[in-house]
Every structure is written in C-alpha cells, then in structure tokens.
Amino acid sequence: MSLYNLNKARESEISDLAAWYADTFCPSPQQVLPQLIAEELGITYSLGDYRGKFDGLIENNRGFFHIYLHGKDTDNLYAPRLRFTFGHELGHYIIDDHRNTLLLPTTPVHGSVNTLDSSIETEREADLFAACLLLPEDRIKRDLFRRKFNFALVDEISRKYNVSLTATLLRFIALGNHPLMMVCSKAGKLKWLRYSHDFPFQRIHTGPGNEIPPDTCAGEYFSDGTKYLNKTEKVFSEDWFVLWKTSDQRRQLFEHCIYQESQQQVISVLWEA
Missing domain, CATH: 1.10.10.2910 (Arc Repressor Mutant, subunit A)
Structure with a gap:
C-alpha cells in the first residue's frame, strides 16, 4: 500500500x-x-x-x-x-x-x-x-540525538522551526529515526497515509467503503465524537492493520490524533510502544 x-x-x-x-x-x-x-x-x-x-x-x-x-x-x-x-x-x-x-x-x-x-x-x-x-x-538530527520519540517531541520541533505539526511529521518520517506512520482519515474514510520505510505494518484494516477501523482513536471520533485532546492512547496492531503473522498480534502501538474539524478529518500518528 x-x-x-x-x-x-x-x-x-x-x-x-x-x-x-x-x-x-x-x-x-x-x-x-x-x-x-x-x-x-x-x-x-x-x-x-x-x-x-x-x-x-x-x-x-x-x-x-x-x-x-x-x-x-x-x-x-x-x-x-x-x-x-x-x-x-x-x-x-x-x-x-x-x-x-x-x-x-x-x-x-x-x-x-x-x-x-x-x-x-x-x-x-x-x-x-x-x-x-x-x-x-x-539540524534536526542534533535536536533528536539520543531522545526517545513521543508526540511532545514533535510539538517541540514544530515550534522551534516554525512549521506545522503535519510538516514536522512528514520530516520525521523521511528521516527514519523512529518507525512511524501518519494516517489521514476524512469523514470516517481513509484519505492518505505516509510511513517510514521501517514501519512494521502498512495495510490498513479498512471496511468495504474504505472506512477506517472503528476500534481506534480516529474511529471513535467519527463514530461518536470522542476526542483525545493532547493525549496519546495505546492501541493494538490488529486494531489498525491487516496482520499476516500471528506473532504480530497484540503488538502495542501509540496513537496520537490531530483533529482538523473544519476539514472533517483526523490525522493519526502511530508508532510502536
């Protein structure tokens, strides 16, 4: 994909x-x-x-x-x-x-x-x-040297360099310093995604109409309006992805959502716990 x-x-x-x-x-x-x-x-x-x-x-x-x-x-x-x-x-x-x-x-x-x-x-x-x-x-590599990835780090770099969160995430993905995926969903359907080349999963578990998985933070937002503002939540690999190996089941991921309500879309940032 x-x-x-x-x-x-x-x-x-x-x-x-x-x-x-x-x-x-x-x-x-x-x-x-x-x-x-x-x-x-x-x-x-x-x-x-x-x-x-x-x-x-x-x-x-x-x-x-x-x-x-x-x-x-x-x-x-x-x-x-x-x-x-x-x-x-x-x-x-x-x-x-x-x-x-x-x-x-x-x-x-x-x-x-x-x-x-x-x-x-x-x-x-x-x-x-x-x-x-x-x-x-x-410059970015100096800022990230020996630092563990989390969303607060994305926010820090975004502010320091005066760029948007999505642009910062696009840069993190290209750097490949930590396995990372960014998923954009609009009106409950998968719109686009970007991922670092070492991210372990790629195929989203979408519905027949390209709906995003319901048991995710983004899925909850489109289902009942639940928002995890400024919070990173734990999800499992099977919540988001089609898995080909049984050993991949129950792998824990972090999901952090950026809500863009004026555009009816959510950007989910996913990385391994």
Missing part, C-alpha cells in the same frame, strides 16, 4: 538537495527563510487573496519565475502554512525535473493545494522538499 509514499532513494535525493539550499542561504542557527532563498535565486513573489483557488503557484514567464502565495490580510510570510507553501513552490523550481517541465512552453500553469493528498508525484516531491528545506537534516 502506498497512498502516497515516495521511494527511499528519491526521498534521500530530495532531502540532500533541500539541505544544500538551506545550509547555503540560511546557515544554522538562522531559521530557514524561503523568501530569502527566492531572492537569492532571482525569483519574485507576491502574497494575495486568491479566494482559495490555490495555496501557491509558480509561473514561468520566458524564463523568469514568479511565485504567488495565497494569504489573507492578517497572514505574513512567517506563518507556518505560508512557509510550507513557499518551500513547496521553491521545490518546483529547484528540483531539476520540475523546473525543466515548467520551462516547456506547453506546460499549463496550475496551483498547488497543501493537503498532502495529491496522487501526482511531483506534488508529493515538492511537499517533501518543503519539509526538508524548513527542517534541515543535520
């Missing part, structure tokens, strides 16, 4: 590329500023209210690139969502395959929406680039 992981070699390639740009233009301990990198690369940008048609869009005009960022009057370039959007659009320019496609006169202009559920590989690559750019590998 993918929905929608990249292969490990491509993840590593994108991570290294993002780290080079972060370290070259925003060396530690400076916070990575996408706007600074854009200026150094000669890319212009603007912030405006595009009525939700897109979060970000990069336009090629005869070899000159401009990035449009969707934001309201109260937004600024230091807001976590806008920082991720900016990094995503920079990824479309910096990743060679993406830039070469943009340079083709037949390539249509299209905007990006940062929901992490795109089935388009270039969008997933740009998402990963943004996470790796804002959370450079060497």
Whole structure:
C-alpha cells in the first residue's frame, strides 16, 4: 500500500538537495527563510487573496519565475502554512525535473493545494522538499540525538522551526529515526497515509467503503465524537492493520490524533510502544 509514499532513494535525493539550499542561504542557527532563498535565486513573489483557488503557484514567464502565495490580510510570510507553501513552490523550481517541465512552453500553469493528498508525484516531491528545506537534516538530527520519540517531541520541533505539526511529521518520517506512520482519515474514510520505510505494518484494516477501523482513536471520533485532546492512547496492531503473522498480534502501538474539524478529518500518528 502506498497512498502516497515516495521511494527511499528519491526521498534521500530530495532531502540532500533541500539541505544544500538551506545550509547555503540560511546557515544554522538562522531559521530557514524561503523568501530569502527566492531572492537569492532571482525569483519574485507576491502574497494575495486568491479566494482559495490555490495555496501557491509558480509561473514561468520566458524564463523568469514568479511565485504567488495565497494569504489573507492578517497572514505574513512567517506563518507556518505560508512557509510550507513557499518551500513547496521553491521545490518546483529547484528540483531539476520540475523546473525543466515548467520551462516547456506547453506546460499549463496550475496551483498547488497543501493537503498532502495529491496522487501526482511531483506534488508529493515538492511537499517533501518543503519539509526538508524548513527542517534541515543535520539540524534536526542534533535536536533528536539520543531522545526517545513521543508526540511532545514533535510539538517541540514544530515550534522551534516554525512549521506545522503535519510538516514536522512528514520530516520525521523521511528521516527514519523512529518507525512511524501518519494516517489521514476524512469523514470516517481513509484519505492518505505516509510511513517510514521501517514501519512494521502498512495495510490498513479498512471496511468495504474504505472506512477506517472503528476500534481506534480516529474511529471513535467519527463514530461518536470522542476526542483525545493532547493525549496519546495505546492501541493494538490488529486494531489498525491487516496482520499476516500471528506473532504480530497484540503488538502495542501509540496513537496520537490531530483533529482538523473544519476539514472533517483526523490525522493519526502511530508508532510502536
């Protein structure tokens, strides 16, 4: 099952590329500023209210690139969502395959929406680039050295680097320092998932209509509205996953939910106890 992981070699390639740009233009301990990198690369940008048609869009005009960022009057370039959007659009320019496609006169202009559920590989690559750019590998590894994974650590890193929880989790998964899965469910159905390559389970035990398992924290929320706010709960492997070996039964997992009620969705973070 993918929905929608990249292969490990491509993840590593994108991570290294993002780290080079972060370290070259925003060396530690400076916070990575996408706007600074854009200026150094000669890319212009603007912030405006595009009525939700897109979060970000990069336009090629005869070899000159401009990035449009969707934001309201109260937004600024230091807001976590806008920082991720900016990094995503920079990824479309910096990743060679993406830039070469943009340079083709037949390539249509299209905007990006940062929901992490795109089935388009270039969008997933740009998402990963943004996470790796804002959370450079060497800096994150220093922060995580000899520290046991828990959700409080995710929250700490998110605040330190001024990025969203989902972007931070995407980065943790790519780093692979701890087996981890992120499952997004919307209106009670599986929407997408990401997992580190060493996570022991991959196939979600979904219902006939792609419903998520009921005996999980996310399942309880969609069933009766139960919320475990700021709490990590214990579940078992068979609650979430299709198991192929009897020895995998009763393996204990932690589940921590991020509730995004305005979008009718929940992101479940899963890791082994």
